[in-house]
Amino acid sequence: MEEPIANDRHVLASARDGSEEAGRRLMADHGPSMLRVAWHVLGSYGGNDAEDAVQEAFIAALTTEALPRGDVGAWLRSITARKALDALRGVRRRLERPFPGPGAAEAELPAATGSGTSIETLAVREALARLSPSDRAVLVLVDLEGRSMAEAAEALGTTNVGTRLRAVRARRKLAKLLRGGEAS
Amino acid sequence: MSNEPIAGKAMRAAERGASADASRLVAAVPALMHEAQRRRAAMTAASPALAQLATWALPRFAAATAMAVIAATSFVMWERESATTTSASFESVILGGDADRSDDAVIDDLLDLEGNDG
Numbered sequence: 659m660e661e662p663i664a665n666d667r668h669v670l671a672s673a674r675d676g677s678e679e680a681g682r683r684l685m686a687d688h689g690p691s692m693l694r695v696a697w698h699v700l701g702s703y704g705g706n707d708a709e710d711a712v713q714e715a716f717i718a719a720l721t722t723e724a725l726p727r728g729d730v731g732a733w734l735r736s737i738t739a740r741k742a743l744d745a746l747r748g749v750r751r752r753l754e755r756p757f758p759g760p761g762a763a764e765a766e767l768p769a770a771t772g773s774g775t776s777i778e779t780l781a782v783r784e785a786l787a788r789l790s791p792s793d794r795a796v797l798v799l800v801d802l803e804g805r806s807m808a809e810a811a812e813a814l815g816t817t818n819v820g821t822r823l824r825a826v827r828a829r830r831k832l833a834k835l836l837r838g839g840e841a842s
Numbered sequence: 843m844s845n846e847p848i849a850g851k852a853m854r855a856a857e858r859g860a861s862a863d864a865s866r867l868v869a870a871v872p873a874l875m876h877e878a879q880r881r882r883a884a885m886t887a888a889s890p891a892l893a894q895l896a897t898w899a900l901p902r903f904a905a906a907t908a909m910a911v912i913a914a915t916s917f918v919m920w921e922r923e924s925a926t927t928t929s930a931s932f933e934s935v936i937l938g939g940d941a942d943r944s945d946d947a948v949i950d951d952l953l954d955l956e957g958n959d960g
Binding site: 672674677678681682685686689690691694695698699703704709712713715718720721776778779782783785786797798800801802828829832833837 | 847848849850852853854855856857859860861862863864866867870871872874875877878879882884910937939
C-alpha cells in the first residue's frame with residue numbers, strides 16, 4: 659500500500675522513488691496541459707510528436723535531481739516546451755528540411771480538421787504555424803502560461819533580453835497575420 | 843496598443859477541436875518510469891568515470907598551463923630587454939656619434955648614406 663500523496667511535489671518525489679501510482683497521477687493531472695503546450699510549440703494539434711515530447715519531458719522530470727521551485731505543473735510544461743523545441747531541431751538536423759511551414763498544421767493532422775474544428779480555428783492555427791517554433795515556445799510560456807520573461811528564458815535556455823525581443827516580434831507578427839496581413 | 847493578449851487568445855482558439863487525451867500517456871507511465879530509472883543509473887555510472895578522467899587530466903592541464911605562462915613571460919621579458927638594447931644602441935649612435943657601426947644593419951645603411959651625401 660502506497661502512502662497518501664499530499665501534493666504535486668510529493669507526487670513527483672514519490673514517482674522518482676518508483677511509485678507507479680504517483681507517476682500515473684502526475685501524468686493524469688498534468689499530461690493534458692503538457693500536450694497542449696507541445697501542440698503549440700510543434701505547430702501541430704494532435705498526432706504522435708506531441709505525445710513524444712510529453713513523454714521525454716516526463717522522463718526528464720523523473721531523471722533530474724532538481725525539484726521545481728514553484729508550481730510543478732508549470733515546471734512540467736516548461737520542460738515540455740523545451741523538449742518539443744529540441745525535437746523540432748533534431749528533426750531539422752536529421753532531415754535537413756525547414757520547420758513546418760504554413761499549412762503544415764492542417765496537413766499533418768487530419769484528425770484536427772474534423773467536424774469539431776472551425777474555419778476560424780484553422781485560420782488561427784495557420785497563423786501560428788507561420789511563426790518559428792522558438793517564437794511559439796516563448797508565446798506559449800509567456801502569454802498562455804503567464805510565466806515571466808526570466809522564467810521563460812530559463813526554461814528555453816536563452817537570455818532574458820533575447821526572450822523579450824522575441825516575444826515582442828512574435829506578437830507583432832502574429833497580430834499582423836491574424837489581421838490578414840503578410841508578416842515579413 | 844499592446845499585442846500581448848492576442849497570442850494567448852489565438853493559442854486558446856487554436857486548441858479548439860483538438861482533444862488533449864492523456865490516456866495513452868498514462869498507460870505509458872510504467873515504461874517511462876523504467877526509462878527514467880535506466881537514465882539515472884547510467885548517469886550515476888558515468889559520474890565515477892568522469893571523476894577519474896578529471897583526476898588524471900586536470901593536474902596535467904594545470905602543469906601545461908603553468909609552463910605556457912612561464913614560457914610566454916620569459917619571451918615577453920626577453921623581447922623588452924632586446925628593445926631596450928636596440929634603443930640604447932640607436933641613441934648612442936645618433937647622439938654620441940662615437941660608434942662607427944651600430945648593431946642594426948638599417949641604421950648603419952642610413953648613416954652610411956648620410957655620410958656619403960654630406
